Amino acid sequence: MTEANQKIVIITAPSGSGKTSITRHLLKTFHQLVFSVSAATRSARNNEQNGIDYYFISEEDFQQKIQNDEFVEWEMVYEGKYYGTLKSELRKIWEQEQIPVLDIDVKGAIHVQEQFPKTTLSIFIEPPSIPELKRRLDSRGTETTESLQARINKAAYELSFKYSFSNTIVNDNLHEAQQQAERIIRDFIASPAKTIGA
Numbered sequence: 437m438t439e440a441n442q443k444i445v446i447i448t449a450p451s452g453s454g455k456t457s458i459t460r461h462l463l464k465t466f467h468q469l470v471f472s473v474s475a476a477t478r479s480a481r482n483n484e485q486n487g488i489d490y491y492f493i494s495e496e497d498f499q500q501k502i503q504n505d506e507f508v509e510w511e512m513v514y515e516g517k518y519y520g521t522l523k524s525e526l527r528k529i530w531e532q533e534q535i536p537v538l539d540i541d542v543k544g545a546i547h548v549q550e551q552f553p554k555t556t557l558s559i560f561i562e563p564p565s566i567p568e569l570k571r572r573l574d575s576r577g578t579e580t581t582e583s584l585q586a587r588i589n590k591a592a593y594e595l596s597f598k599y600s601f602s603n604t605i606v607n608d609n610l611h612e613a614q615q616q617a618e619r620i621i622r623d624f625i626a627s628p629a630k631t632i633g634a
C-alpha cells in the first residue's frame with residue numbers, strides 16, 4: 437500500500453486507560469473520522485457485533501490473511517489471541533475520503549507509524565497509575581483473575597513505550613483528556629497531510 441495523502445489517527449494505550457471512551461468521543465465529534473474495524477480471533481463479548489466492533493474470525497482465517505499479506509500490522513495481543521488491521525479496511529475508509537481511527541495496541545501502533553510516518557498522528561493515553569488501571573479493569577467486570585493480571589503486566593510493559601508517540605495524554609480526568617484529544621485532532625484534520633511528521 438502506498439502512502440499518498442491518506443491520514444491515519446492511532447489511539448493507543450495500555451488496556452483500561454480509557455482509550456475506548458476517548459476514541460468514541462472523537463468519532464462523535466468529528467464526522468471526518470471513521471473507526472477502523474480490526475480482525476480478531478477472540479470471541480465476541482455480549483454487547484459486541486461482528487463487523488462493527490471487530491471482524492471476529494477463526495485463527496485459521498487469520499493465518500490465511502497473514503499469508504495473503506492482507507494486514508498492515510497484526511499482533512498476538514494476548515496469549516493465543518490475534519488482532520490485526522486490514523489493508524482493505526484502511527483503503528475503504530480512504531476511498532470515502534475519511535480518516536481511519538485505529539484503536540490498537542502499542543506494538544501495532546509503532547508498526548503503523550513506521551509504515552506511514554508522514555501521515556500518521558498517534559496519541560498515547562496514559563493511565564494515572566497502575567493501581568488505578570487495576571481498579572478500572574476490575575470495575576469493568578469483563579476479566580477473569582488471570583486475564584486481569586495479564587492485562588496489568590502488559591500495561592506496565594506498554595507504559596515504557598510512551599515516548600514513541602507524537603502525543604501523550606494522561607487520563608486522570610476523562611473530560612479533560614477528551615478536550616485535549618479534540619484539540620490535537622482538530623489541528624491534524626486541518627493540516628496538509630504531506631507536512632505531518634516531516
Ligand code: 5GP
Pocket residue numbers: 449450451474475478509510511513519520521539540541542543544545
Ligand atoms: P479487547 O480484547 O479489549 O477488545 O482489545 C485488546 C487490545 O487489542 C486493545 O488494546 C486494543 O486496542 C488492541 N487491538 C484491537 N485491534 C487491534 C489491531 O488491529 N491490532 C493491534 N495491534 N491491536 C489491536
